[in-house]
Amino acid sequence: MIKINEIFFSIQGESSKAGLPCVFVRLTYCNLRCSYCDTEYAFYEGSDMTIESIIEKVREYGCNLVEITGGEPLVQKESLELMTRMCDEGFEVMLETGGSLPVKDIDKRVKIILDLKCPSSKMMKKNCFENIEFIKPIDEVKFVIGTREDYDWAKDIITEYKLTDRCEILFSVIFGELEPVTLVNWILEDKLKIRYQLQMHKFIWHPEKKGV
Numbered sequence: 001m002i003k004i005n006e007i008f009f010s011i012q013g014e015s016s017k018a019g020l021p022c023v024f025v026r027l028t029y030c031n032l033r034c035s036y037c038d039t040e041y042a043f044y045e046g047s048d049m050t051i052e053s054i055i056e057k058v059r060e061y062g063c064n065l066v067e068i069t070g071g072e073p074l075v076q077k078e079s080l081e082l083m084t085r086m087c088d089e090g091f092e093v094m095l096e097t098g099g100s101l102p103v104k105d106i107d108k109r110v111k112i113i114l115d116l117k118c119p120s121s122k123m124m125k126k127n128c129f130e131n132i133e134f135i136k137p138i139d140e141v142k143f144v145i146g147t148r149e150d151y152d153w154a155k156d157i158i159t160e161y162k163l164t165d166r167c168e169i170l171f172s173v174i175f176g177e178l179e180p181v182t183l184v185n186w187i188l189e190d191k192l193k194i195r196y197q198l199q200m201h202k203f204i205w206h207p208e209k210k211g212v
């Protein structure tokens with residue numbers, strides 16, 4: 001059994017798949033408490049579902065792209081089997097993870113979006129940098145930036161771990177904290193080889209709307 005907070009069909013708001021229709025499977029629980037978290041409702045609420053019933057529900061939407069998200073999906077060990085089973089069923093599977101739990105046992109067919117926590121999240125000490133060793137070229141590393149300190153920290157990490165040689169890098173702002181134009185100007189000034197992203201769903205719907 002896996003505790004599921006919600007399963008819904010929406011537009012992928014982030015990553016290199018932004019703009020594509022996608023089924024989201026949001027797992028309950030998170031081991032982090034980021035200062036800017038917008039999914040606190042996923043910390044405890046949810047219903048137990050079998051892997052079969054999750055796949056059946058996802059299949060109803062008739063969409064091949066699926067994102068496993070949270071909370072932190074890797075808190076529930078059964079999430080590994082869920083991802084493998086979904087890949088076996090022919091789904092294109094993405095995983096959004098907060099970067100604090102090991103990714104080494106995740107099925108290699110899964111596109112991992114590894115969210116490294118910057119200083120203003122207050123969760124920076126939880127980053128598990130050993131995970132970078134297991135990042136594949138199809139994966140993406142994401143930084144959510146709220147301050148200049150966050151930006152400088154992200155740049156240092158990219159250099160230290162040669163991240164641009166490993167996979168795509170994503171930068172976005174903490175919604176309402178940092179103006180997108182400020183971050184974009186910093187990126188252009190430094191000629192960073194990264195992809196800037198908006199959280200598209202926050203512009204299509206009300207920023208606090210759930211299930212989109």
Ligand code: SF4
Pocket residue numbers: 030031032033034036037038039040070071072098
């Ligand atoms: S990892 Fe995600 S769900 Fe967990 S506290 Fe941080 S932002 Fe919220």
